[in-house]
Amino acid sequence: ETGVTQSPTHLIKTRGQQVTLRCSSQSGHNTVSWYQQALGQGPQFIFQYYREEENGRGNFPPRFSGLQFPNYSSELNVNALELDDSALYLCASSLGGADQETQYFGPGTRLLVL
Amino acid sequence: DQQVKQNSPSLSVQEGRISILNCDYTNSMFDYFLWYKKYPAEGPTFLISISSIKDKNEDGRFTVFLNKSAKHLSLHIVPSQPGDSAVYFCAARRGGGSNYKLTFGKGTLLTVNP
Numbered sequence: 001e002t003g004v005t006q007s008p009t010h011l012i013k014t015r016g017q018q019v020t021l022r023c024s025s026q027s028g029h030n031t032v033s034w035y036q037q038a039l040g041q042g043p044q045f046i047f048q049y050y051r052e053e054e055n056g057r058g059n060f061p062p063r064f065s066g067l068q069f070p071n072y073s074s075e076l077n078v079n080a081l082e083l084d085d086s087a088l089y090l091c092a093s094s095l096g097g098a099d100q101e102t103q104y105f106g107p108g109t110r111l112l113v114l
Numbered sequence: 115d116q117q118v119k120q121n122s123p124s125l126s127v128q129e130g131r132i133s134i135l136n137c138d139y140t141n142s143m144f145d146y147f148l149w150y151k152k153y154p155a156e157g158p159t160f161l162i163s164i165s166s167i168k169d170k171n172e173d174g175r176f177t178v179f180l181n182k183s184a185k186h187l188s189l190h191i192v193p194s195q196p197g198d199s200a201v202y203f204c205a206a207r208r209g210g211g212s213n214y215k216l217t218f219g220k221g222t223l224l225t226v227n228p
Binding site for chain 2: 042108
């Protein structure tokens with residue numbers, strides 16, 4: 001069984017640029033959630049995708065957007081990067097549904113915005 | 115407004131002794147609680163969870179206790195081992211609907227000394 005994978009592992013961008021982060025969910029999982037973890041903080045929920053549809057969103061501006069593909073892999077796109085977007089971005093997959101409470105995380109992508 | 119709080123940023127324990135990590139929450143709509151362990155440069159790893167209808171769940175050396183009236187949960191690790199040294203995150207899931215996002219605390223750094 002393949003776990004959650006993310007790419008790239010590290011990324012450096014400059015303010016105003018755009019970035020795309022990628023996630024492959026664990027085999028059989030149809031739900032992907034994205035989290036942002038700033039230094040010294042716990043992960044903060046960005047949004048969730050279930051069967052290719054956005055299924056809930058946290059307190060993040062519209063320049064954070066996403067996609068989920070038919071194979072349940074996912075992308076997180078951030079436009080007009082700001083310095084405060086520097087963080088670890090985590091993807092988590094799960095089976096979805098009321099009884100599937102456990103989300104399994106990938107290793108994350110560390111983004112630095114200069 | 116922090117709905118999940120881990121008030122101890124760090125905890126140091128001797129190998130073989132018990133580690134007790136605490137977590138408080140404010141939202142009575144949370145229906146599931148999870149503990150994750152995180153090593154540097156890795157994503158959070160699921161440890162153990164508990165439903166809000168239970169007060170205890172045990173898995174090997176790890177036991178989670180839930181006190182709903184106090185809105186408090188704790189993770190007990192017995193006996194503690196040096197390999198347990200990591201950041202531990204408490205997370206809560208809000209029930210209802212189809213969006214099962216997790217709300218995390220800021221984490222507690224556990225150091226187990228040989």
